[in-house]
Amino acid sequence: MKKLNLFIASTLLFVGACKGNSKTDTVLLSETATNLNATTVLTTKVVAKNTIKVALLLDTSNSMDGLIHQAKAQLWEIINELSYAKCGTEKPSLEIALYEYGNDNLPSEEGYIRQVLGFSNDLDEISEKLFSLTTRGGNEFCGHVIQTSMDQLNWGNNPKDLKLLFIAGNEPFTQGTISYKDAITNAIEKDVVINTIFCGNYEQGISGMWKDGAVLGKGDYMTIAHNKSIAYIETPYDKKIMGYNASLNSTYIAYGSKGNYRMTKQATQDANASSINAEIAVDRAVSKSSDFYTNSSWDLVDGIANDSVKVDELSESELPKELKGKSKEQILTYVKEQQKKRKEIQQKIRELNAKRKAYISEKSTEKGKNDLESAIIQAIKKQAARKNYTW
DSSP: OOOOEEEEEEEEEOOOGGGGTOEEEEEEEEEETTTTTTTEEEEEOOOOOOOOEEEEEOOSSSGGGHHHHHHEEEEEEHHHHTOOOTTBBBOOOEEEEEEESSSSSSSSSGGSSSEEEEEOOOOHHHHHHHHHHOOOOOOOOHHHHHHHHHSSOOOOOOOTTTTEEEESSSSTTOOOOOOOOHHHHHHHTTTTTTEEEEESSHHHHHHHHHHHHHHHSSSSEEEOTTTTOOOOOOOHHHHHHHHHHHHHHTOOOBSSSSHHHHHHHHHHHHHHHHOHHHHHHHHHHHTSHHHHHHHTTTTTHHHHTOOOOGGGGGGGOOOOGHHHHHHHHHHHOOOHHHHHHHHHHHHHHHHHHHHHHHHHHHHHHOOOOOSSHHHHHHHHHHHHHHGGGEE
């Protein structure tokens, strides 16, 4: 048997103003020869990227059912749009945090505020947390929830990270004992841009100081029709994409104590998207074809590709049924086959989605959308340009 040969090729990518704190991209090629001609090659990337950090602060009081529905329905399209972002030639990573506020079910001593999720790049977890939200009347303290997110979240210190906060609601921005002006001043010190989304009349939002909050926070003031029914356009490519989504799911190799549970969660979030309508399920399938959708903590393909798991370190009990009793070389060969299959499927989904987007653009008659997705994407692109992010 040949000895294991390691070839390391490093590429330095320093591009203009987007250089920031990004580290070297490292490509590790492992060649394992079994007998004389069986070879397995795996690619491992260890990358410290610039990051788009988005904190969503959502009012979950009684009148906000429409807002929460839009958040659930439009999560995947927002992620898909962000997946096209570049900083120079580099694709940034994405982390999303989620807070709810203004709900009587939340502790009054904490300002009726709850961190639903800290910054996470786990798209299934983000979806799961969104679908867990329910509404109930309460007190909406905007300054308090902004300050809480500043104190609790790890915003980091990379000057090229895009740090954005979006707060959405429909009560005066001035409520509560913590001044929104003080909270926003603290946010600016952390290089966090504050965007305000008022669910209602534009002028009413101004009088409620939502626009003032955005101006102070160097962000955008927007209004949305949160109870508006969103129109979706069916395309000839939807069923094909969903067929590929089923094939894509078959390439995941659950490992470890939580592998099967996380695979079930993946299927649950597919079902959650489908429960809204077929077009949202397609949007999620497209998100799963992007670089943002990685599952290193439970999927052997992503785990090995991202160098977060070593086959040598896995016990027999941590392996899935199909890999129990296999040698290291046999496991790596199987993983390579699934990796190749996944990349091919993801590419096909992306190609079909390009045609889908063109079809939707041609058929759409809506002029100027005023929903959550449009507000967030518009603000992100505008503010990303300040740090030389492009689409």
